[in-house]
Amino acid sequence: MAITNNVTQLIFTGLFQDREAQRVSFIVFLPMYMATMLGNGLIILTVNMNKSLSSPMYFFLSHLSLVEICYSSTIVPKFISGLLTENKTISLDGCMTQIFFFHFFGVAETLLLTVMAYDRYVAICKPLHYTTLMNRPVCHVLVFSSWVGGMFHSGIQIVITVQLPFCGPNVIDHYLCDLHPLYKLACTDTFVEGIIVFANSGVFAVISFLFLVSSYVVILVHLRNQSAEGRRKALSTCASHITVVLLFFGPAIFLYLRPSSTFTEDKLVSVFYTVVTPMLNPIIYTLRNAEVKNAMRRLWVKKVNLGGE
Numbered sequence: 001m002a003i004t005n006n007v008t009q010l011i012f013t014g015l016f017q018d019r020e021a022q023r024v025s026f027i028v029f030l031p032m033y034m035a036t037m038l039g040n041g042l043i044i045l046t047v048n049m050n051k052s053l054s055s056p057m058y059f060f061l062s063h064l065s066l067v068e069i070c071y072s073s074t075i076v077p078k079f080i081s082g083l084l085t086e087n088k089t090i091s092l093d094g095c096m097t098q099i100f101f102f103h104f105f106g107v108a109e110t111l112l113l114t115v116m117a118y119d120r121y122v123a124i125c126k127p128l129h130y131t132t133l134m135n136r137p138v139c140h141v142l143v144f145s146s147w148v149g150g151m152f153h154s155g156i157q158i159v160i161t162v163q164l165p166f167c168g169p170n171v172i173d174h175y176l177c178d179l180h181p182l183y184k185l186a187c188t189d190t191f192v193e194g195i196i197v198f199a200n201s202g203v204f205a206v207i208s209f210l211f212l213v214s215s216y217v218v219i220l221v222h223l224r225n226q227s228a229e230g231r232r233k234a235l236s237t238c239a240s241h242i243t244v245v246l247l248f249f250g251p252a253i254f255l256y257l258r259p260s261s262t263f264t265e266d267k268l269v270s271v272f273y274t275v276v277t278p279m280l281n282p283i284i285y286t287l288r289n290a291e292v293k294n295a296m297r298r299l300w301v302k303k304v305n306l307g308g309e
Contacts (some may be wrong), residue, residue: 007166007185010095012088015079015175015267026083029271032279033076039282040065042296050295056134057123057237058292060116061285063143067112071105072278074098075176079274082175092166095177100158102178103201106252108150110208113245115142117215120241124234125222156200160193174267176274180255181266201256209249216242240284247277 016022047053047062075098082088090098122133157179164186174181179197183190219238223231251273255266286292 005092005166007168007170008092009170010090010092010177010185011171012082012090012175013171013173014082014088015271022083026080029076029083029275030080032275033072033080036072036076036275036279036282037069039279039286040068043282043285043292046292046295046299049299053291053295056119056139057116059139060112060119060143061292063146064109064112064116065282067105067109068278068281070101071109072274074101074105075274079175088175090177095172095182096158096162098177099161099179099182100154102154102176103157104150104154106150107153107204108146109248110205110252111146111149112143113241113248114208114211115146116241117212117245118142120238121215121219124219124238153200153204157197160196164188164190164193174270176270178270197256202253205249205252205256209245209253212245212249237289240289243284244277244281247280248273251277 014022015025043065044062047058078090078098119134123130126133161179161182164183165188166185167187169185172181172185179201180194183193183197186193216238219234223234226234251269254269286296
């Protein structure tokens with residue numbers, strides 16, 4: 001039976017109701033989004049322009065930065081523009097599209113972080129086999145699988161959601177389209193759909209997080225047998241990745257590892273992983289990585305020299 005939707009337009013309540021708070025938020029979040037684009041774009045450019053950064057670790061890092069740009073751009077431009085307007089609206093089809101790409105890029109990032117943990121495990125625990133296990137074709141397959149996995153996951157979410165009838169109200173208590181706040185508007189019981197989201201997003205996030213934690217436990221145990229210098233270098237590399245994992249998985253587990261409902265805190269947590277975390281990732285990776293910093297410095301010097309000719 002065809003689904004009849006009386007609702008074609010949805011209205012966001014936004015992050016804050018106060019107009020002054022919205023203006024302040026615009027002043028704060030616009031530079032943060034620009035920093036996200038600039039920082040992640042710079043990492044992509046640096047990795048692809050420097051032969052010294054041709055290892056699998058930097059190949060995965062450049063793809064992670066690409067995912068961050070896409071992930072943030074799915075939500076933040078609409079959110080920032082809405083801070084300056086009284087009526088924050090989106091079509092129902094636009095809402096479904098936003099949900100699809102939001103989850104697509106989110107899960108692609110989850111899988112990429114998992115791939116990066118595997119790369120560090122092989123590099124530290126199986127160094128003699130590293131070039132064989134992590135050759136370029138294997139790296140391409142792992143990255144491609146991350147994108148396909150994200151698309152598959154998001155496809156499941158959308159197939160479930162588009163079958164729900166929406167006949168009013170049409171006000172989303174959020175600043176973005178996501179499954180939990182949208183399900184509250186459906187004029188039917190969404191308990192089963194909420195359980196599916198719980199399994200498809202929440203349990204998936206926990207399993208991925210546990211896999212990542214396990215891989216780093218194995219790495220730490222293995223490092224006990226290495227020299228102090230070897231431990232320092234390995235831990236320095238892994239520390240950045242662990243920090244990014246915690247920043248990404250903490251909010252995801254909080255939001256999706258529960259039945260469908262909306263908490264007031266959801267909006268603030270969502271701001272953290274849609275605006276703040278994508279901006280912090282390039283900073284975390286560059287500040288703790290001498291190779292990336294040196295490559296960026298060489299790229300800048302080369303650009304200055306070319307500009308001076």
